[in-house]
Amino acid sequence: MHAFRSHTCADLNKSNVGETVRLSGWVHRVRDHGGILFIDLRDHYGVTQVLCDPDSPVFSQMEKVRSEWCIRIDGNVKARDPELVNPKLPTGEIEVFVRDLEVLGAADELPLMVFGDQEYPEETRLKYRFLDLRREAMQENMKLRSDVVASMRKRMWDQGFREYQTPIITASSPEGARDFLVPSRLHPGKFYALPQAPQQFKQLMMVAGFDKYFQIAPCFRDEDPRADRSPTDFYQLDMEMSFVTQQDVFDTIQPVLKGIFEEFGGGRKVDADWPQISYADSAKWYGTDKPDLRNPIKMQDVSEHFAGSGFAIFAKLLEQEGTEVRAIPAPTGGGRKFCDRMNKFAQEQGLPGMGYIFWREKTADSVAQELGIKVKEAQAMLKSGEVEGGMEAAGPLAKNIGPERTEAIRQQLGLGIGDAAFFLGGKPKAFEAVAGRARDVIGKELGLLDEDRFAFAWIVDFPIFQKDEDTGEVDFDHNPFSMPQGGMEILETDPLSATGFQYDLACNGYELVSGAIRNHKPEIMFKAFEIAGYGEDEVRKRFGGMVNAFKYGAPPHGGCAAGVDRIVMLLADQVNIREVVMFPMNQRAEDLMMNAPSDPTSDQLMELGLRVIPQE
Missing domain, CATH: 3.30.930.10 (Bira Bifunctional Protein; Domain 2)
Structure with missing residues (x-):
């Protein structure tokens, strides 16, 4: 017989009953049932139950064994009683009666338990x-x-x-x-x-x-x-x-x-x-370049509905160049508590807040407030049809911009009774990341995510350059070695609009893949680096091996x-x-x-x- 095992702890079944076997592994757990010791013996492949009673020649040794000791046992394979069969284990129909035992490696007191699902500090x-x-x-x-x-x-x-x-x-x-x-x-x-x-x-x-x-x-x-x-x-x-x-x-x-x-x-x-x-669309719709498409929410630009509106914060903001207001639709999120919670979320992210509108059935309270009458009168007017029922927009923004604009927003976003929308404004780069996180939280809290799914999307057309608004300096926005779409012509005519043949693959909110079609032409590479402020000498010094290779017929x-x-x-x-x-x-x-x-x-x-x- 092999020095350590004739079988693994996943091998044995009813066909092995009567055989003498040798197993090695770790003591997963020990149970004492009225003088009979049961041990779950574990190796990389599975678990086998072994037992030992006072008739075994190694019973006194087995009594000393503790969790996570590494042991070798010899024993006889026996069938379990029908009522004791464990269908969850491949070895659940048998057990091994221990005849011999060797401790291969004793274990000190454990700093963490292997058996069970206890949580331990990461350290x-x-x-x-x-x-x-x-x-x-x-x-x-x-x-x-x-x-x-x-x-x-x-x-x-x-x-x-x-x-x-x-x-x-x-x-x-x-x-x-x-x-x-x-x-x-x-x-x-x-x-x-x-x-x-x-x-x-x-x-x-x-x-x-x-x-x-x-x-x-x-x-x-x-x-x-x-x-x-x-x-x-x-x-x-x-x-x-x-x-x-x-x-x-x-x-x-x-x-x-x-x-x-x-x-x-x-x-x-x-x-x-x-x-x-x-x-650009991924940033606009999802606030990130690694969107989770299990979430159906797609943000939209609603600037036109706030320009010149009664909501002075957004109206004045939109007078500045490069600003806009975006809406995050929230299907089924039309409750004041949820809206207030999301407003608080935005404040925790470092923003002043996040405006919202939600749509609900018209209530007697709101009619009474609007007409300056008692609630009972409003109820009667709704019941008689003297005041038309149906849907109304609620929330501070709705009051400020009026029913026509709120209705236009609702129709653009495709929302209805019981739904809400949240709004962020400014220069997109300043709020996009928070908007993206808010979209994720809204989708998760409202149960909109299809959790049982892997949703992929290629993100393409990455900008090659970015311009610092304060200094006016141009630098690379993404991979400097991507081939520009439009080649040399776009670099010479309108470099800040240049996008690269560069791409990422997103899945469930994570970036899984990044890649590009490479810039294999030295003259285009030198031009791209020149725009970003790097001279030809520096490029040759830092990337000499690649630049030199590209002179000799690069595909x-x-x-x-x-x-x-x-x-x-x-x-x-x-x-x-x-x-x-x-x-x-x-x-x-x-x-x-x-x-x-x-x-x-x-x-x-x-x-x-x-x-x-x-x-x-």
């Missing part, structure tokens, strides 16, 4: 990650991640891609975040960088003629942590193709990702139609990268990316388990020619 979970990972939910998350990556690889190979590896130690390059720098021992005072992405290398591969590349690539960025972003490193499905248009990239990656979500989404609906929405090429961690997070129905990363850092970018970052030794610093300046 505890990360410090003892090796224990946290023993929990069933974490085991399932990590298996899911592994299966997703394997499926990604197969699907990419099936589409004619080959996987190539790019360097981990490279030169610093601006990818939108801070680099992790690595000091060079052989070249004192100089530094390598960990790659923020394989961007330049995969483009150089296209110049080298490889045509189709992919990689499950590690990326390193010194970023501030968020729930959906690691502060140090992450993995992405990275791909690039030659001789392609933007639509070719979409047509290639879409079936890969759709297949992944269908395979691992647990039966949730995966939208077949992935709309293409311009960056048109493009691609994208899909965030593996974020995809798995969605599939696992988690809201924190650390739940699907094996050994993540905490919110301060610390590894509490391995004590990183740590202080270097004096010898290490001396060898590298470095000195650490103490921080106050």
Whole structure:
């Protein structure tokens, strides 16, 4: 028999009754039923119930065993009594009577329990990650991640891609975040960088003629942590193709990702139609470039209804250039309490408030107030038809702008009795983000989201440049290496209106993919950087490898990268990316388990020619 096991803890069933077996695993839990010890023995594959009574030669040893001890047992497989069968377990029809026991690894008192669903502080979970990972939910998350990556690889190979590896130690390059720098021992005072992405290398591969590349690539960025972003490193499905248009990239990656979500989404609906929405429209309709399309709310510009109206705040605001008023429809949100709650939400987000109108059945109270009569008289007039019933608009804004304008707003937004609308005004960039968050909260609180669904959208036509309103300086708004739509002509005639062949894929409010058709023409690249204030010499210095390569017959090429961690997070129905990363850092970018970052030794610093300046 094998030194540690003849079967895993998921293998045994009724067909094994009567066999002598050997199992190894961890003590999941111990139960003492009147002198008979029952142990749920767990390994990576499942759980088997083993038992031991005073007739067993190792009963006294078994009494000492505690949770999470690693043990090996030999025993006889027995059928459970029919009334004791556990249909939830693959091994639920049998149990193993223990004849021999070896403790492979005893466990100290546990800082967190593996059995059960107790919640523990994140700091505890990360410090003892090796224990946290023993929990069933974490085991399932990590298996899911592994299966997703394997499926990604197969699907990419099936589409004619080959996987190539790019360097981990490279030169610093601006990818939108801070680099992790690595000091060079052989070249004192100089530094390598960990790659923020394989961007330049995969483009150089296209110049080298490889045509189709992919990689499950590690990326390193010194970023501030968020729930959906690691502060140090992450993995992405990275791909690039030659001789392609933007639509070719979409047509290639879409079936890969759709297949992944269908395979691992647990039966949730995966939208077949992935709309293409311009960056400008996405900001206008959803307040973000990663909209959650499970939420049906679409914001609209209602400036015309407030211009010159009795609501002085918006009316005066609209006299300024570049301002507008947007409405957030709220179907079924037509109650004063909900409206007041959303107004408070806006104040918590740093705005003065959020105006609202809601529509309701006309009431005797409102008629009495409007006509200056008693409520009983108003009731009689409504009953007799002397005053027409139906719908009325309520809220401070409705009183200020009057019935004609409120009715026009209602019709534009397609609302009715029991519905509401919220309003924000100013320069869009100042309020769009809050409006987008308000849209999310309204949709969730009113139960408008189709939770059992993955809704995708391509966000396209990203602006290349932005102009600082205070200084007048122009800089890149998004990826500087995207090919401008319109090429050199648009850069020479109207660069601030230029949009790039750049795109993101949003799903359920998260950005899953980012990519572009690349600017492979040096003269267009130099012009784009010149507009943003970077001279040709600086471009050659910072991106010399790529600029040099593009002089030797660079093909048109493009691609994208899909965030593996974020995809798995969605599939696992988690809201924190650390739940699907094996050994993540905490919110301060610390590894509490391995004590990183740590202080270097004096010898290490001396060898590298470095000195650490103490921080106050």
